[in-house]
Amino acid sequence: MHRGVYFDAWFPRQHCYHPSLPPRRLRMVDDLVDYRATVLVWASMGGGSLALPYLEQEAFGPVDARSRFYGFVNDSEFIAACHERGIKVLGIVFEAQGWEFPVELSEDEDEVLALNELRGAGKRDWMGLREFSSNRYPKLWRPVEHYFPDGLVNSDGEPVTDLIEECVVRDIDQQPCHAHWVECPDREHQCFYMDRNNPVWREYLKAVIRIQIDAGVDGIQLDEAELPMGAFQYGACFCKDCMKGFRAYLQGLKPSQVDIALDGVDLATFHYGEWLLERGYDFRSGRETTPLFGDYYAFQCRAIKTYFAELAGYAREYARSAGREIVVSGNFFNLEPMYLALADDVDLIITEMRNTTYRQPEWYRYVAAFAGDKDVVVVENPYGGVVPELIGLLAEGKGHDLFRLSLFEAAALGANMSVPYGSWMGSVIEDSFYAPHGLASEIQAFLADHEHLFARRTVNEVAVVFSVAATRELIGRADASDNTTNRRDESVVVPYRAVTSALAGAAVPFDVVIWADGVTAPDRATAGELERYSTVVLPDVHLLTEAQAAAVEGYLAGGGTVVTTDRVAGGLPRHERLRSAGRTSVDDLLPHGRQVETPVPVAANLQRLADGSVALHLVNYDYDAAADAVRTLTDVPLRVRLPEARRHATVVSSDGKRTALEVTREDGAHLVVLDRLGVYSIVVFHDGEL
Ligand SMILES: [Zn+2]
Structure with missing residues (x-):
């Protein structure tokens, strides 16, 4: 890395x-x-x-x-x-x-x-x-x-x-x-x-x-x-080359894809800016609802x-x-x-x-x-x-x-x-x-x-789907301000953000799977990318492409569990392992229980290391402003479910100290207790030498 x-x-x-x-x-x-x-x-x-x-x-x-x-x-x-x-x-x-x-x-x-x-x-x-x-x-x-x-x-x-x-x-x-x-x-x-x-x-x-x-x-x-596209915030762009490009884009659409608003319009001479001005639009206010905005966005993408x-x-x-x-x-x-x-x-x-x-x-x-x-x-x-x-x-x-x-x-x-x-x-x-x-x-x-203790691959059991199509409108509203303030409108609830924040806040290790809409980027959803997870969460995923619907079906057929929150896409099959949950009800989001259990306020991620060991990365957010330090937590119990049993556990803390831990196993879970947890520690579950 x-x-x-x-x-x-x-x-x-x-x-x-x-x-x-x-x-x-x-x-x-x-x-x-x-x-x-x-x-x-x-x-x-x-x-x-x-x-x-x-x-x-x-x-x-x-x-x-x-x-x-x-x-x-x-x-x-x-x-x-x-x-x-x-x-x-x-x-x-x-x-x-x-x-x-x-x-x-x-x-x-x-x-x-x-x-x-x-x-x-x-x-x-x-x-x-x-x-x-x-x-x-x-x-x-x-x-x-x-x-x-x-x-x-x-x-x-x-x-x-x-x-x-x-x-x-x-x-x-x-x-x-x-x-x-x-x-x-x-x-x-x-x-x-x-x-x-x-x-x-x-x-x-x-x-x-x-x-x-x-x-x-x-x-x-x-x-x-x-x-x-960064100039949308300034009500642009209507330069000659954007206008030429957009005209060519519209001319390249199949007749059935052309917006009804363009009925009777000669696309050979069409100028989007002039056309909008004639209709009283300025592309500054209410841009997302401006006629042809979807087409214009797709053209710019x-x-x-x-x-x-x-x-x-x-x-x-x-x-x-x-x-x-x-x-x-x-x-x-x-x-x-x-x-x-x-x-x-x-x-x-x-x-x-x-x-x-x-x-x-x-x-x-x-x-x-x-x-x-x-x-x-x-x-x-x-x-x-x-x-x-x-x-x-x-x-x-x-x-x-x-x-x-x-x-x-x-x-x-x-x-x-x-x-x-x-x-x-x-x-x-x-x-x-x-x-x-x-x-x-x-x-x-x-x-x-400690580079060897980091890996991209995880053994996290849960995946949360980020759907580009389903989140676009809400994220657009929440993050509407320009890039010199980057204000976020917290009154706009984005269920994807609520779900992932609730899971991360409860020390649930999870992966995100991004599903593009086929316009912004190619849609590459498959059941195969889901199959290694025991649970896939679909937060407010109310729109699905054919490939995404097939991925959900294939995943369910292969034994996976799907949890939806908020709006649900039409066309999903009825299935005993397809259920719904409140977006911040962590236990309902996790029908198979928690992979990592600990009472302390940490974020957790389970990385699969090159030698097959698993590294549990723990970030301790317990910052005490009065003391200007993260509180060192003591006697921190951890119960961790891994794909396979490991004999040893060793904790490496960010001051470089490493300590062997006693591991007990119970119902497929590994139980250890950390004497101390400072800002950051990595608990490695391994068989051979670390
Ligand atoms: Zn331009």
């Missing part, structure tokens, strides 16, 4: 400015070695969103003697230094960002005197994608033709001289949209929200990828992978899959042409279902959480399901969660157990939570997130030294 570092390395007590990351120093590599880092995410060369010559400067630019004195290096040199220590570096492609910065220049425009942070020197102007694409600064930057010898031509066959005007996302009134979440409100800089559906922008992003690969990256991370795959394929192919294999990843924000179809195109799953809290075991089980057999690296989010508060505590020398919990929780539940290294604090807070060095080193050393 990867141990990721969220390596923006932004400065303390200063804005986290996109798209450019601060110069790297050799000393940072030593820190990363202490963190036992295997991969750096959001790590290198973001400057392509400003201009390609600027990106080249990040990658290969000269470093003066004074900077060398403190070990400053350019990014290609930094990557080489990481390679010497076995650390992989991903180049970050900010796909949705198109930047314009205030700049101060010498009289001859042959020197940048200030950029972004001005100081009242020289001539004031602008510097960014517009100036790059119009060859505005010939003494500073190579011409655009150097990078695109055939020039840039748009889908109307016109030459492009202003990348922003050409590629920006537009709302229904054709106004350009901004990527507000990265613009610092007290700065003049502007970040436009760009659109990958525009072929010109894809050509530009490919040039960014080429430069990053030339600089030696181990992989390409495509951030904001859902563009332009197909578009993001197509164009993400195009860039992923291009990156691999370009690297191969240079004799190298790279990994491709993205940012699948909160692992929302729209990214499911994109997961096939990546080697490593990376996700930014929507709401970082002190306790989210059920979310991590979803993450593990989404990732399947791929590694997954999670990063925290400064908005709508506990991160600013946690940073405040850490700055006062407090909150160490809370930080430990955040990393151990992920590991226990099948994911990797990255270590922050100057990571993002949003565009308002003037600070970046560094963990106390000793604390981060201690946690990471435990995880690295």
Whole structure:
């Protein structure tokens, strides 16, 4: 499993400015070695969103003697230094960002005197994608033709001289949209929200990828992978290429699939934006109930899959042409279902959480399901969660157990939570997130030294189905706020969330099975993926595809037990092992009883290790704010049902201590008592040596 570092390395007590990351120093590599880092995410060369010559400067630019004195290096040199220590570096492609910065220049425009942070020197102007694409600064930057010898031509066959005007996302009134979440409100800089559906922008992003690969990256991370769907929050996108694409999508539908609202409409000239405006819709309010929204959503899902795959394929192919294999990843924000179809195109799953809290075991089980057999690296989010508060505590020398919990929780539940290294604090807070060095080193050393006690495969008896179709509307309502607040409307009950939270809160180890709807992503439901579970819970799964209904039937026929909550899909067979339960009635959700029984407030996960042993991961959330520590629980009884009997049990606690436990067996269950349970322990049930 990867141990990721969220390596923006932004400065303390200063804005986290996109798209450019601060110069790297050799000393940072030593820190990363202490963190036992295997991969750096959001790590290198973001400057392509400003201009390609600027990106080249990040990658290969000269470093003066004074900077060398403190070990400053350019990014290609930094990557080489990481390679010497076995650390992989991903180049970050900010796909949705198109930047314009205030700049101060010498009289001859042959020197940048200030950029972004001005100081009242020289001539004031602008510097960014517009100036790059119009060859505005010939003494500073190579011409655009150097990078695109055939020039840039748009889908109307016109030459492009202003990348922003050409590629920006537009709302229904054709106004350009901004990527507000990265613009610092007290700065003049502007970040436009760009659109990958525009072929010109894809050509530009490919040039960014080429430069990053030339600089030696181990992989390409495509951030904001859902563009332009992230601009729905701004009432977009109605740019010419989205309108062309949607028109083609509608024309490709079978007549029976075309919405009745389009009766008598000439699809050859159809313009969705104009059509909506004529009917009084603005795509800002009540978007989900706007006419043709379902079709438009399906079109955009197909578009993001197509164009993400195009860039992923291009990156691999370009690297191969240079004799190298790279990994491709993205940012699948909160692992929302729209990214499911994109997961096939990546080697490593990376996700930014929507709401970082002190306790989210059920979310991590979803993450593990989404990732399947791929590694997954999670990063925290400064908005709508506990991160600013946690940073405040850490700055006062407090909150160490809370930080430990955040990393151990992920590991226990099948994911990797990255270590922050100057990571993002949003565009308002003037600070970046560094963990106390000793604390981060201690946690990471435990995880690295006990790698053999972690596995993706589980022996959990219960699976909970996450149905994309059945949850979409409720989750859409609960999580409707924009991405600078990430507020969650707790008054909207999402039964899937209620069930998984109840189970996780009762120390029930479970897996999640994600069922896509065939539109957002391919529907791959089979009875085979369910058969190893004794119980499958269907929370509010009121819609089933044919394949999903067949999976339920096949699973029941094979002897499985199905528990439904809330709404039930029509067409399910009557069956003695198909029953219903209240969404938070844990015992009713578990007709076969609890696999793990313990009276303490822990989350549990049963991982099947490579040698056949089983590791019970226990996360203790009993944080006492007054003492600023997780209470150490004593004499903790555990009763654990395993697929097969194991002779020995050994507990490994997160301080590195290991203790053999006495095991008694009773009705197929293993009974042990832990003398002490701190923040995190792993109880291994094994036959041979551990
Ligand atoms: Zn568009």
